[in-house]
Amino acid sequence: MKKILFLLAFLATAVHAAPKIEHWAAPSGARVYFVETRVLPILDVSVDFAAGTAYGPADKTGVADLTRALLEAGAGNLDEEQISAKLVDIGARMSGSADADRAGMSLRTLSSQAEREAALDLLRTVLSAPTFPGSVLVREKGRTIAGIREADTRPDSVAAKRFAAAIYPGHAYGASATVESVERIGRDDLVAFHRDNYAAKRAVVSIIGDVSRGEAEAIAQRLTEALPAGKADVTIPPVAKPVRGTVKIAHPASQSHIHIGAPAIARTDPDYYALLLGNYVLGGGGFVSRLMQEVREKRGYAYSVYSYFAPRKLEGPFEIGLQTKREQAGEAIKVVEEVLAKFLAEGPTAKELAAAKKNLVDGLALRIDSNAKILGYLSSIGFYGLPLTYLDDFPAKINAVTASDIKAAFARHVKPEQLVTVIVAAD
């Protein structure tokens, strides 16, 4: 067979190792994670802080997002127009993100000296010396509030917010910004949130691209040396487990939006690998998952049906989600519950487990085939304190998991008596 010949030719080039990650602490106290790769003339940097929504005052939800968003609204002696013009003139891209645990900025720039220096200067300035102009705050509060009012008419965002609130009662992980909470936020709140949380000792600097180790060391220090001193590390209060129940919310949409789940797992929990594999079989593995098979492929109930674990510093959510024609929501939920119950009772079959392992292990190459993707891993490894060898160890960790490990891990983390169901546009 000639085909086999070609196959061998491809195989010969197939073995590549995970990128070599270097790690050190900058004199500022920031933790730095670095990969040198000179193939493309680009540099990617991200600086992440323990400054997510979980660290904001309970009555002012939204302060973490607004603080992050307004970093670029004025910094040092630059106003927002000067900042965006400078970035655009050097072809650099700066973007921010904030979730429950983390908030930060990332930068992509050409690695040529002039562009790189100018881009890093800007990043340093917005992180260390934001001015939070009052007039911009007024405008952005207005836009945020308008956005909240709009989102509260959409079935998907209503479902997501109500689900978070229901599974994290009284906890910051369940809080969403409201019109009232945003109205209460003043400039002082942003200044204080930045001063307390955007500190070097709460920062992880991730760097990948066309610079040397020496240059990376200088970059990390330069980006973090002028940050505020910050508060001592604040711990997020523990998560209380919810009680099983169903929340129904009226909405005129043609489809019901359904979420089922509970708080489940912290990022550093050793059950991570077992849950990742098990979830692949249950509802994470696209078309090959059980939920997709039963809900979509066999019954045509939904276009999208999935499950996932979103590990956080503390127990992040486990969630099953789908949208279906409102008349058949009850029937679809029944199918989902049966699939979940059977999985919890029996775990995966040997065949399913083998297939899941193949996908996750062989698919690792796809998840680290660009600088942008590796930057994301550097940031997570740093922020959650995962081992530097995380990517190297991944295949062995996955391959070591057994079907009974998965069943036991699900029993520990997904408890039927805690599962909350939220249905928006319920009949």
Added chain:
Amino acid sequence: MTKPAPLLALVATLIAVSPAPTTRRRKAALLFLTQAVLLGAAGVTFANPFETKLANGLRVIVKEDRRAPTAVHMIWYRAGAMDEKDGTSGVAHVLEHMMFKGTKKLAAGEFNKIVAEAGGRDNAFTSLDYTAYFQIVPNRALPRMMELEADRMSNLQLTAKEFEQEIKVVMEERRMRTEDNPQSLVYEAMRSAAFQAHPYRRPVIGWMDDLEHMNWKDAQDWYRSWYTPANAYVVVVGDIDHQQVFRLAEKTYGRIKPRALPERKPQNEPAQAGIKRVTVKAPAKLPYLLMAWKVPKLNDVDKDREPYALEVLATVLDGHDAARFSKNLVRGSKIAQSAGAGYDGGTLRGEAMFMLDGQPAEGKTVPELEAALRDEVKRVAEEGVSPEELARVKTQTIASQVYKRDSMMAQAMEIGGLEAAGHKWQDIDKLLEKIRGVTVGEVQAVARKYFNDDTLTVAVLDPLPPDQAKPKKSAMATRH
């Protein structure tokens, strides 16, 4: 400030068989701009990509990229919603779903299983102009992917049973993307008002009533008409040797017999002679405004000038954080909650439009926003743009071309998208040069020439408080 998410990006003209992860879609206009080169900034020129044509008419384009041991394999068919007929709108996309339902050799769902076990990801998407399928895999799995894709080009087994199940999924997809998404409804309404004769008046997902009455034979007819080697091309990007890929293509796709294609009628749109306005009422809080002018598209890469000027105009208005809409309308006058501009004529088989859209800020009205958007275009028509603004377009273009090399998928999409519109991947460099060569005068000239009311369609979302809207019950289940 971070630029508000461009609204046009929310309006999907690409729809996929499987829900995409929550990545932000780029708008069509930016796709054109970033259709850039691989040489230039790094200063190295390779004889790369490579192309061959099989005896049955299938073209194979390979770009070697050795950065990681992975490969993207795509097949593009030049058959999209614009090739459909009234009464079976949506069939291009339905067939895309059915392509995963088994062949003479493979059971339904096996395709996905094999890709997954190889460690890969796969999906497909349908647009007005084309239907494309792709797998991203460790490079050693490429031969198997080519075998599978070739198999379903000629051996698809359509059955009434699988069809009846899958059409329900597609109707759920339409409910999710369109019925319950006010901005999508506005976009759909705008297109069907703007085009009377041209097939761009029909949505890619299809009208619900057409989906209700579609049967497996409609999908079968579509497959037999358009899924033939001479109507397709393969794009491979990754850590592979192009000669090996060519040989594999010969062994797999090369075995497929060619078939004649149906005649394509031009279906040109008659000239519009007067403004069209359409309103959509749907549950929402903020109104939404979408304005679309008919403008020329890129036909001749060498001779055309105006399409490049229109592209630069879109970038000046809304191409980056410092562009005029963000600066003047969102941050400056604060009239807009968000505002966007886009030109889709760079890679298009059908008729092009230049679109402006936005949501008025709280306390502002749709007519105020409409006037403000028009004023921005008028200012360019009267005063032109500054040399600094043009320099930014150039800088952005160069940077994008370098950044794009970090993604194999972006490189494959660029080649595939250009070819779909009838251009050649060899033109990638030229397109970029042309964009850079646009003058202040040319931008001003297109702003003067193309933005009069006679070719304009305006669509507006009139928000209905959700508690005043009636629950949308589905039509009677007429399928059996």
